[in-house]
Amino acid sequence: MAGRLWTVERDRRLREEAIEWLKFRTDDGAIPLTRAEIRDFSFEGEPFALQATQQGIRKPRQLEAALSIQTVYRTPGQSRPYEDTVGSDGLIRYMWRGDDPNLPENRALKSAMENDLPLIWFIGVGMDPALFQAVCPVYLIDEEPELKRFVIVPHDEEAFFPREAGASTVIQETVKRFLTRETKIRLHQPVFRSTVLRAYEDRCAVCNLAHRVLLDAAHIVPDSHELGIASVVNGMALCKIHHAAFDSSILGIRPDMVVQIRPDLLEEIDGPMLEYGLKERHGQKLMMLPTKKIERPRADLLEIAYERFLHAKPA
Ligand SMILES: [Zn+2]
Incomplete structure (x- = not known):
């Protein structure tokens, strides 16, 4: 297996299988996962790590592009994982690692952007044990090098990219509005839900119901x-x-x-x-x-x- 070449098709298949598996394991995004649970994924019969252990960006050595990004949970008072990186357009930003665009992790993100490859975003919703909401697929649709960050959208289809709609500002605006709404539905809402339910130990604050x-x-x-x-x-x-x-x-x-x-x-x-x-x-x-x-x-x-x-x- 190790000797087999990593073609673009194989890379895409890995991503597809990983995203399908995560959807299944999370009951379509309803349940957050621990690191150990995320480690259960295997591809072509062998364990395959989807999540970085330390810093945010996971770039498997076999691949050119990043496979996943992560944001660790921060308790209120500290800035929220992504609140501080929402642009005025309502879309989310993901910061480079460090300052150097040529760091392997940053190049791997850029490669995912240029090839329209789906990524997985593990967003921390709690600690002890660390729990992550898997939001996937997400796509990087733009880079803002002067601000050292990428623009992220969560969306299932690869059809809708402002970059490609570049000609018309009307289309761009429509696409942006659509993506902002998608961001809210696919990203903010599930992260909010998992964070709150985890903090209340899956119980109703008023009646203690635990289902x-x-x-x-x-x-x-x-x-x-x-x-x-x-x-x-x-x-x-x-x-x-x-x-x-x-x-x-x-x-x-x-x-x-x-x-x-x-x-x-x-x-x-x-x-x-x-x-x-x-x-x-x-x-x-x-x-x-x-x-x-x-x-x-x-x-x-x-x-x-x-x-x-x-x-x-x-x-
Ligand atoms: Zn109740």
Whole structure:
């Protein structure tokens, strides 16, 4: 095997198989993986490392182009993995390694860009053990050498590249808008979800329900709001019912983390969901919060959300 030549086709097949495998292992991006789990991948019957052990860029020696990049988890307060590298166009930037464009890792990224090769992005969503959200495929669509970085988009199809649409600015703008939306859906949302669910140990903050499929990562302040950041401090793991109740101001959370139910509902008599699921939670402390204080909801965000609850009118 070692003697066999690494053709472009073989490289592409490796990437395809790796991406398929990751989709399967992560239940289509729903579950983050540990380093050990990522090491389970094999290609042509032999283990093949998909992830760099130390620094971010993985360039297998057999390949010319990089295979994956990674961003380690940083707790709130430190700058978020990619928040500081979102351009004004809403697209994500990935920094070179160091300053030298000719470092092998940087050349490997450039090669992936020039050949439109799909990459895997492992984004850290927690520590002890380190957990990664695999976002794939992503493509590098541009380089900004003066800023020492590449422009990244997550997208399944290779058809849509601003570089190739270069002639028309209308098309470019449309493509950019599309890619910005894709970035949000394919990259920010799954990373936010995994980070929040991990911090809440896969339990609803209000009722302690521990079934991942029934849980959402709720925004405390909606992401349409200027403070609605995609950070764990603006998130809370909530079950589907409590998420909907929170978003529609049936349920509020006081800044001291005590659950409040809209007064008119407290008067109502109905079945078990209303009685136990909602009314009995009134006046109770949240049942689950992140162990690390720094990952708990930020007070100013809770206040904004609680104000909204207090002023909401019954539908
Ligand atoms: Zn719940």
